[in-house]
Amino acid sequence: MKTFNAKVNVTLKKSVLDPQGQTVLEALHSLGYKGTENLRVGKYFEVTLNAQDENSAKTQLKEMCEKLLVNTVIEQYEVHLS
Amino acid sequence: MKVSVVVFPGSNCDSDCFNVMKDVMKCDTQFVWHKDHDLKKPDLVILPGGFSYGDYLRCGAIARFSPVMREVVQFANNGGTVIGICNGFQILLEAGLLPGAMLANRSLKFICKHVWLRTENTKSKFTNRLKPAQVLNIPIAHGEGNYTADPDTIKRLRDENRIVFRYSSESGEIADKFNPNGAVENIAGILNEKGNVLGMMPHPERASEDILGSHDGRGIWESLLESAGK
Numbered sequence: 001m002k003t004f005n006a007k008v009n010v011t012l013k014k015s016v017l018d019p020q021g022q023t024v025l026e027a028l029h030s031l032g033y034k035g036t037e038n039l040r041v042g043k044y045f046e047v048t049l050n051a052q053d054e055n056s057a058k059t060q061l062k063e064m065c066e067k068l069l070v071n072t073v074i075e076q077y078e079v080h081l082s
Numbered sequence: 083m084k085v086s087v088v089v090f091p092g093s094n095c096d097s098d099c100f101n102v103m104k105d106v107m108k109c110d111t112q113f114v115w116h117k118d119h120d121l122k123k124p125d126l127v128i129l130p131g132g133f134s135y136g137d138y139l140r141c142g143a144i145a146r147f148s149p150v151m152r153e154v155v156q157f158a159n160n161g162g163t164v165i166g167i168c169n170g171f172q173i174l175l176e177a178g179l180l181p182g183a184m185l186a187n188r189s190l191k192f193i194c195k196h197v198w199l200r201t202e203n204t205k206s207k208f209t210n211r212l213k214p215a216q217v218l219n220i221p222i223a224h225g226e227g228n229y230t231a232d233p234d235t236i237k238r239l240r241d242e243n244r245i246v247f248r249y250s251s252e253s254g255e256i257a258d259k260f261n262p263n264g265a266v267e268n269i270a271g272i273l274n275e276k277g278n279v280l281g282m283m284p285h286p287e288r289a290s291e292d293i294l295g296s297h298d299g300r301g302i303w304e305s306l307l308e309s310a311g312k
Contacts, residue, residue, distance in 0.1 A: 010307055012185075016230060018265070019188045068147070069174065073183040074230060 001050045004057040007080040008069060011042035016074045045069060057081060085111040086124035088170075090145045095131035095287060096307045102127070102290045107303045115153030118146040126163045127154055129170030131285060132225070141226050142172035142296065151177060162305065163207060164279045167303035168224055171271075171281030180274055180281045181239070182231030186224040192225040196296065197262055199270050199284055200250035203243045206273055208280045211301050213267060217254045218298040220249075220271075220284040222262060227283040229265035229272075236266055240297065247282055248273035 012018045018040050047064070052055035061079050062066040070077045085103045089096045096113065103110040112122055121127060132197040134145035145151070151173075158164045158179050174180045187193055201209055201216045212218075231239070239245050247270040252258050261268045265285075271282030286299025 015232075017185065017188070017192055019186050019228070068139070068143065071183050073175075073181075073232075074185065075195075075266065078157055 001052060003048065004054070005049050005082050006047040006057070006061050008045040008061070008065060008077055008081075009042060009046060009080075010015050010045070010070050010075050010077045011040050012074055056082065068076065084107045084123065084306055085109045085126045085128060086121050086182070086265060087111065087128045087130055088114050088116060088118045089130075090134035090148055090173075092134045092136055093130050093132035093169070095169075095285065098285075098287045099128045099130045099167070099280075101140065102287045102299075102303065104291050107307065109307075114148045114150060114303060116145070117192040118150055118304075121153050121157055124162075126165065126306055127157060129154070129166040129173050130287075131168030131170060133258065134169055134173065138149065138174065139171060141174040142174075145169075145173045146176040155179060158279050159172070161278050163310075164281075165208065165302075165306075166281040167228075167285055167287065168283055169223075172226065174279060174281045176225055179279050179302070180272055181235045182229055182272070184226045185228040185230050185264070186226050187224070187228050187262070189290070190242055192223075192248065193262050194223040195262070196289075197223045197270075197284060198250050198252050198254075198260065198294055199247040199306070200246055200254045200256060201246070203219075203246045203273070206277055206280070206307060207241070208244060208273075208302055209246060209305050211264045211305040211308055213290045216252050217250060218301065219291075220286055220299050221296075222284045222290045224263070224283055227263040229269045229283075231266065239269075239272055240267070242274040242275070244277075245269055245271075246273055247284070
């Protein structure tokens, strides 16, 4: 078994409205950052897991994301393994 | 009618549901703890509102894996009648018993107030005692009730008459200004394909006695009693 560290980024899909991101964007505008065009708020997970090899770790992480960490109806995700 | 009210850690409308079903509607009612595997042979399962598991990760995302949910899914798949109210609706969405998902209210505020709902389908077992387009006065209390789904799903819900309640004016007009949370097409409640599972954000259990300011929620319980035939 080897230990892997994964970083998982979850964001709302492009097609889904992000009311929180919109509000933060407006706050940036009111702070004077007029050039700020777009902002999406997301979630970030750090996962430490033990697995036989990198492939097994990737498979497990994909399962974790699709079962629990991510609601794939509205969210998309990226996994970075190290 | 025998009713089981499921209690998750963080449910807070379980006692309201229990009170209405037992003391107002005179049903044989019991609580089922989320770690139990026995639903106690109900005619109706209620997933009540609240903040199951503190709304951690996403509303309903953890509760959906509570032990009792395996039985709830099986019960629903076998045609059993299930109503999910507020957080219960969110749990049904996360469990895949209903399509779509909830986003934060567009105002980003928790909204707790009475709203008007127009009944869009009076053929369901949840609404057979209501009149077409009947407008109900029922409160909402949620931060994440902004229902969304992809356009194909919305079209299906519409075509199959599965949008049961929409946010409206007191006279039944549907417009964006009567939409408290930004839900697609003012959707407040939807049915599953077979018509035995209803999810709704408003709280009929908080509007089933005159002392609480409205008894419009009773129509839903009366419909369920009618369709259960007991």
